[in-house]
Every structure is written in structure tokens, then in C-alpha cells.
Amino acid sequence: MNDPDKNNIIEIEGLNSWYGDRQILSNISLNVVRKEIMVIMGHSGSGKSTLLRHMIGLDKSKSGSIKLLDKEITNLNRKELHELRKRIGVAFQNGALFSSMSLQDNVELPLREHTKLDQNTIRIMSRLKLELMNLSDSESLMPAELSGGMLKRAGLARAVIMDPEVLFFDEPSAGLDPVTSAELDNLILQLRDALNMTIVVVTHDLDSAFKIADRITVLDDGHQIITGNKDMIRNFPDPRIVNMLERKAMDDMIDADDYLNKLTRD
Amino acid sequence: MVSIRKLQALSTIENGLIRLGIAGLFLFETIRTIVLPPYSLKPLIKQIAFIGARSMLVIIVAGLFVGMVIALQFYDTLLRFGSISLLGSAVGLSLIRELGPVITALMVIGRSGSAMCAEIGIMRVDNQIDALECMAIDPYRYLFAPRILASVICVPLLTAIFILVGIFGGYFVGVILFGVSPGSYFQGMSDTILNRDILMSFSKSIVFGLLIAWIACDKGFNLHLDKRGAYGSEGVSRITTEAVVISSMAILFSDYLLSALIL
Numbered sequence: 258m259n260d261p262d263k264n265n266i267i268e269i270e271g272l273n274s275w276y277g278d279r280q281i282l283s284n285i286s287l288n289v290v291r292k293e294i295m296v297i298m299g300h301s302g303s304g305k306s307t308l309l310r311h312m313i314g315l316d317k318s319k320s321g322s323i324k325l326l327d328k329e330i331t332n333l334n335r336k337e338l339h340e341l342r343k344r345i346g347v348a349f350q351n352g353a354l355f356s357s358m359s360l361q362d363n364v365e366l367p368l369r370e371h372t373k374l375d376q377n378t379i380r381i382m383s384r385l386k387l388e389l390m391n392l393s394d395s396e397s398l399m400p401a402e403l404s405g406g407m408l409k410r411a412g413l414a415r416a417v418i419m420d421p422e423v424l425f426f427d428e429p430s431a432g433l434d435p436v437t438s439a440e441l442d443n444l445i446l447q448l449r450d451a452l453n454m455t456i457v458v459v460t461h462d463l464d465s466a467f468k469i470a471d472r473i474t475v476l477d478d479g480h481q482i483i484t485g486n487k488d489m490i491r492n493f494p495d496p497r498i499v500n501m502l503e504r505k506a507m508d509d510m511i512d513a514d515d516y517l518n519k520l521t522r523d
Numbered sequence: 524m525v526s527i528r529k530l531q532a533l534s535t536i537e538n539g540l541i542r543l544g545i546a547g548l549f550l551f552e553t554i555r556t557i558v559l560p561p562y563s564l565k566p567l568i569k570q571i572a573f574i575g576a577r578s579m580l581v582i583i584v585a586g587l588f589v590g591m592v593i594a595l596q597f598y599d600t601l602l603r604f605g606s607i608s609l610l611g612s613a614v615g616l617s618l619i620r621e622l623g624p625v626i627t628a629l630m631v632i633g634r635s636g637s638a639m640c641a642e643i644g645i646m647r648v649d650n651q652i653d654a655l656e657c658m659a660i661d662p663y664r665y666l667f668a669p670r671i672l673a674s675v676i677c678v679p680l681l682t683a684i685f686i687l688v689g690i691f692g693g694y695f696v697g698v699i700l701f702g703v704s705p706g707s708y709f710q711g712m713s714d715t716i717l718n719r720d721i722l723m724s725f726s727k728s729i730v731f732g733l734l735i736a737w738i739a740c741d742k743g744f745n746l747h748l749d750k751r752g753a754y755g756s757e758g759v760s761r762i763t764t765e766a767v768v769i770s771s772m773a774i775l776f777s778d779y780l781l782s783a784l785i786l
Contacts, residue, residue: 315657416657
């Protein structure tokens with residue numbers, strides 16, 4: 258455990274990603290250590306969700322290396338990727354629950370598919386997680402009957418049902434009121450402290466990021482501006498970060514020719 | 524200008540071929556998960572209930588009226604040739620060889636194929652398919668294997684029901700309404716219908732069952748490959764329309780191909 262490399266749960270080296278001709282990520286390098294909460298921040302379209310999709314192998318890039326739990330995720334075949342994914346949990350922005358199943362069935366699905374536990378044990382385990390997420394009264398509801406915050410918590414319950422080593426959470430506070438969003442932040446902290454998870458959170462919410470993060474990575478237009486702890490971020494002189502912290506829009510100097518070109522292009 | 528058009532046409536053909544290849548790989552992967560263990564019965568039964576059991580009423584009503592109308596048409600036509608005794612074989616042969624498999628398949632496309640495609644398309648848009656992947660649950664095994672297998676099982680059975688009901692629909696019009704003798708209706712049938720006709724009907728409906736579920740599932744699953752931009756609800760509505768049109772065309776085309784091969 259003293260070997261620092263052993264503590265790296267995720268290691269990304271020189272990751273580039275393109276969508277058609279547009280480059281979404283350029284030369285991203287970062288590592289996430291065990292039991293850390295790493296928050297990836299950036300405004301909409303900065304490539305933070307794409308970075309998350311690369312980390313869990315949903316998107317693949319030909320350029321760069323991503324090691325997740327010591328496996329080079331870019332060269333895994335389907336089967337190896339599935340084995341690796343049994344050790345991680347992913348909570349999607351909108352919960353991504355299956356609309357044809359009740360909340361409880363949704364949460365129990367990974368256990369049913371991957372374990373040979375009997376029905377009673379599965380039920381107890383799912384109730385434990387639903388209780389943790391404050392959803393125990395709603396277990397028989399269908400996803401369509403849940404509110405946005407409940408959907409996110411249900412997605413989180415499903416993501417952690419297998420007690421994963423790493424949890425990925427996409428936009429926990431998007432579309433939620435501040436109180437519900439603060440509850441989710443507390444849940445994330447609890448998961449790390451109680452269940453020893455390493456957690457990667459993608460968000461654009463400053464308050465939430467500074468509340469839960471051990472370290473923060475800031476992306477802008479696919480470029481990694483900085484990765485560091487909260488103080489480093491607060492004191493970083495880059496104007497993009499200063500503006501972000503002060504919630505100011507970037508006031509780019511407008512070039513008259515450029516502007517005219519933009520308006521008149523086909 | 525001409526060269527640009529040529530290039531565009533070439534790239535359309537190239538894209539079409541690539542898309543066909545992706546659909547082929549999709550089918551290969553699904554069949555692999557159908558053949559290889561582990562097998563799970565529950566999702567298969569659920570899909571059989573959806574594609575098969577819940578289509579029964581539609582198929583029975585359609586079969587009845589198709590049988591009735593072809594008996595009516597054949598009665599009128601055969602009367603002109605003075606060969607009313609052939610009514611049974613005419614109704615039976617046309618139902619078994621053509622109308623049964625084709626109309627059943629078209630009904631199943633409208634009822635189940637479109638629903639399947641829209642459901643899977645929405646799952647793709649809503650990240651549910653990504654969520655499955657992230658839970659290490661193989662979408663091919665969990666979503667597509669039961670659907671395609673259920674469709675291959677159900678379409679032949681529905682076709683058989685359609686034909687049976689159709690024959691009795693024809694009986695009602697020919698024998699009860701127009702007074703053709705019941706003996707000649709059924710005897711004509713059993714004299715002219717060969718095993719080969721039944722085999723043709725059966726193999727057609729198996730191929731149709733495969734085509735319906737394959738096209739619907741592939742269209743929904745690969746919604747994100749569509750380069751025309753619209754993802755989301757418009758994307759779902761477009762791929763559903765496409766799936767219905769393409770699978771209907773595929774059925775009519777393969778119907779001719781199979782008839783030509785077997786005859």
C-alpha cells in the first residue's frame with residue numbers, strides 16, 4: 258500500500274477525443290487515488306461528460322491511455338470490460354432507470370444478473386441501499402412516478418448496489434433545487450466515508466464541487482486547465498478559473514472581421 | 524458539379540454498406556448470445572407474451588376477413604370458369620403460400636415491430652442502454668436475444684393461426700353463404716395442398732420473424748449512429764418510421780426471393 262502507484266485507481270495519460278472533425282478532449286492527463294472524491298468541472302460543452310464516458314469505456318479513443326483499476330481500458334475486449342465494470346458503479350444524470358420496472362426491481366437488477374443470492378437476501382440488500390438513499394417508502398413506485406431528485410437517488414442506489422470500488426456520478430445537482438442537491442452531496446460524502454468508495458463526480462455546480470471534492474479538475478473547451486485541491490483552484494491565476502469562481506461570463510474581445518464572418522457565413 | 528454529385532452518391536453507397544455491416548454484426552452478436560449459455564427463460568416468455576399472445580386477437584380478426592374476402596373473390600372468378608369445386612384449394616393455397624405469412628408479418632410489424640423499435644430507441648436516448656453496459660449486463664443478451672428469438676417463435680405460430688382462421692372465414696363465405704358443398708371445399712384443399720406448400724409457408728414466416736425483430740432492434744439500438752443529427756424524440760420517431768418501412772419492404776422482397784427459391 259505504500260507504493261504510490263498502487264493507490265492510483267484511475268490513470269489517464271494524454272487522452273484525445275474527437276467527434277467527427279471536432280476535437281472534444283485534448284491531451285488530458287490525470288489520476289484519481291483511492292478513497293478520493295475527484296470532481297471534474299467545466300461549463301456545458303467543456304467535454305467533462307465525454308471524459309467520464311471515456312473513463313468507463315463507453316467511448317473509446319485511439320489516442321491516449323486510460324487505466325481503470327490497473328486495467329488498460331482502451332484495449333479490453335467486451336468480456337474483460339464487463340468483468341471490470343462489475344467493480345464500478347455509474348449513476349447517470351437522469352437516473353437512466355428502466356421504465357418498465359419498479360424502483361426496487363431496477364435497484365435489484367445487477368444483483369439478479371451477477372450473483373446467485375436468494376430472493377430474500379437480494380431484497381434485504383436493495384432495501385439497505387434504498388434506505389441509505391431515503392427511498393424506502395417508494396420502492397414499489399415506477400420511475401415515471403418519481404421526482405427528479407428521487408430518480409437521481411434511485412440511480413445512485415442502483416449504481417452502488419454491488420458495493421463498487423469506484424463510483425462515477427454524472428451531474429448530481431443538474432436540475433435539482435439547492436436543498437435536494439445538498440442532500441445528494443451529503444450522500445456522496447457518506448458513500449465515501451462509510452463504504453470506502455473512490456468517487457468521480459462530473460458537475461458544473463460550484464458549491465457542490467467545493468463541498469465534496471478532495472481534488473478538482475477544471476476543463477475548458479476540452480483542455481485541462483488545472484487539477485488540484487480546493488486551495489489551488491481558488492488561488493489559480495488563470496482568468497477562466499477566476500471568472501468561473503466569480504460566476505462571470507467570459508467577455509472575449511470581439512474582433513469586427515470575425516464577427517462579420519460569423520454572421521455572413523453559409 | 525457532376526463529380527461532386529458522384530462523390531456524394533459514392534459516399535451514400537459507402538455509408539449504406541457500412542450501416543449494413545453494422546446491422547450484420549448486430550445480428551451475429553445477438554445470435555451468438557442466443558446460442559451460448561447462460562440462457563434465461565423469463566425475458567423470453569415476456570417477449571412471447573408481447574409479440575405472440577397479445578397479437579392473437581388482431582391476427583384472428585385479420586385472418587377471418589382476409590379468408591372471407593378471398594373466398595368471395597375466388598367464388599366470383601371461379602364461377603366464370605365453372606370450376607367452383609376448386610374454391611377450397613384456391614383459398615387454402617393462397618392463404619398458405621402467400622397471404623398468411625405476408626399479412627401476418629405486416630401485422631406484427633405494425634403492432635410489435637414498431638413498439639419494439641421505439642422502446643429500444645428511447646432506452647438509447649435515455650442512456651438506459653449505457654446504464655446496462657455499465658452494470659456489465661450485455662444488452663444483446665438482455666434485450667435483443669429474447670426479442671429476436673420470441674419473434675422467430677411467434678411469427679410462424681401466428682401465421683398458422685391466421686391461415687386456420689382464414690380457411691374457416693373462406694368456409695363461411697363459400698359454403699354457408701354461397702352454398703358450395705363443404706365436402707368439396709375441404710377435399711379440394713387436401714388434394715392440392717402439398718407438404719412443400721406448408722414448408723414454404725413455415726420457412727417464410729421464420730425468415731419474416733427474424734427480419735422484423737432484427738430491423739426493429741438494430742434501428743433502435745444504433746439510433747446514435749444516425750448522422751442526420753436528430754437524437755431525442757424526433758430521432759426515435761424517425762427510426763421507428765424507418766424500421767416499419769424497411770422491414771415491410773424487406774418482407775415483400777424476401778417473400779419473392781423465397782418463393783422463387785422454393786418453387
